[in-house]
Amino acid sequence: MEGPVLTLGLLAALAVCGSWGLNEEERLIRHLFQEKGYNKELRPVAHKEESVDVALALTLSNLISLKEVEETLTTNVWIEHGWTDNRLKWNAEEFGNISVLRLPPDMVWLPEIVLENNNDGSFQISYSCNVLVYDYGFVYWLPPAIFRSSCPISVTYFPFDWQNCSLKFRERGVGDSPPAGQGQRGPQSPSGQPQPPGHHLLPHHPPQAPLLHHQHPGALRAHLLHGQLGLLPTGR
Numbered sequence: 001m002e003g004p005v006l007t008l009g010l011l012a013a014l015a016v017c018g019s020w021g022l023n024e025e026e027r028l029i030r031h032l033f034q035e036k037g038y039n040k041e042l043r044p045v046a047h048k049e050e051s052v053d054v055a056l057a058l059t060l061s062n063l064i065s066l067k068e069v070e071e072t073l074t075t076n077v078w079i080e081h082g083w084t085d086n087r088l089k090w091n092a093e094e095f096g097n098i099s100v101l102r103l104p105p106d107m108v109w110l111p112e113i114v115l116e117n118n119n120d121g122s123f124q125i126s127y128s129c130n131v132l133v134y135d136y137g138f139v140y141w142l143p144p145a146i147f148r149s150s151c152p153i154s155v156t157y158f159p160f161d162w163q164n165c166s167l168k169f170r171e172r173g174v175g176d177s178p179p180a181g182q183g184q185r186g187p188q189s190p191s192g193q194p195q196p197p198g199h200h201l202l203p204h205h206p207p208q209a210p211l212l213h214h215q216h217p218g219a220l221r222a223h224l225l226h227g228q229l230g231l232l233p234t235g236r
Contacts, residue, residue, distance in 0.1 A: 024096030031095070032088055033107065040109045044085035054111045055082035058167070061144070066151065066163065072119045073151040073165045079125065081111060081141040089137040101133045108139060112172035120148040 032038055043052055062076040085108065092099045105128040125143045132140040151165035 024098055028090060028095040028098055028101065032090065038087055040107065044087060044109055052083055056113065068153045071151055071153050072148055074148050076146050078142055078144050083111060083139055084137050085109060085139050086137045088133050088139065090135050092135045099135045102130045103133055105131050105141065113169050114172050115147050115149060116168045116170045117150050117166065118148060119150045
């Protein structure tokens with residue numbers, strides 16, 4: 001009888017330790033995406049009328065070229081995204097103190113932010129690197145991209161001319177209705193201002209303390225002037 005008792009004890013130990021040989025990371029992924037029924041096609045909001053705040057920052061890695069005749073600017077950039085997906089929260093103590101997961105981007109919901117003034121028909125990021133998912137639900141994504149954007153060139157004052165090139169980003173699916181272009185400093189928008197569904201683009205900041213919150217989904221424009229690159233809210 002010792003053999004059957006030992007076998008049953010081993011099976012019970014496997015069940016308690018979790019999932020038949022799965023390590024803690026595998027068990028956590030199964031918990032989030034299978035047991036909790038995660039659906040990447042759904043926006044990470046509790047109610048459909050809510051919007052998703054997306055922190056967005058742009059880092060210029062290399063200014064590859066500026067072609068005057070074609071009026072085309074080619075840049076190599078890193079696009080920093082950050083947002084909260086409460087469906088991806090977990091208790092780290094229950095999963096071997098794992099506080100961050102590195103996952104392929106096609107496993108989670110992603111904001112669809114595109115370069116509007118592209119010059120080659122390529123709107124989106126060409127290479128999708130892994131996303132970082134933290135135990136408190138924050139998702140961080142830093143993909144690289146090479147953009148070819150239109151840049152009007154003026155040589156009226158050559159050789160003392162200067163050029164101002166813009167990279168204009170917009171949420172995919174937003175029409176031509178102009179954004180409000182007005183922001184409210186602080187973590188919350190003014191009372192009485194309705195929040196439309198969609199993504200709200202924010203300059204890069206810690207997620208606990210937003211600096212600027214757009215009242216309507218719209219465009220962000222990055223201006224390249226005298227070697228400096230920054231994101232500014234725009235209206236049309």
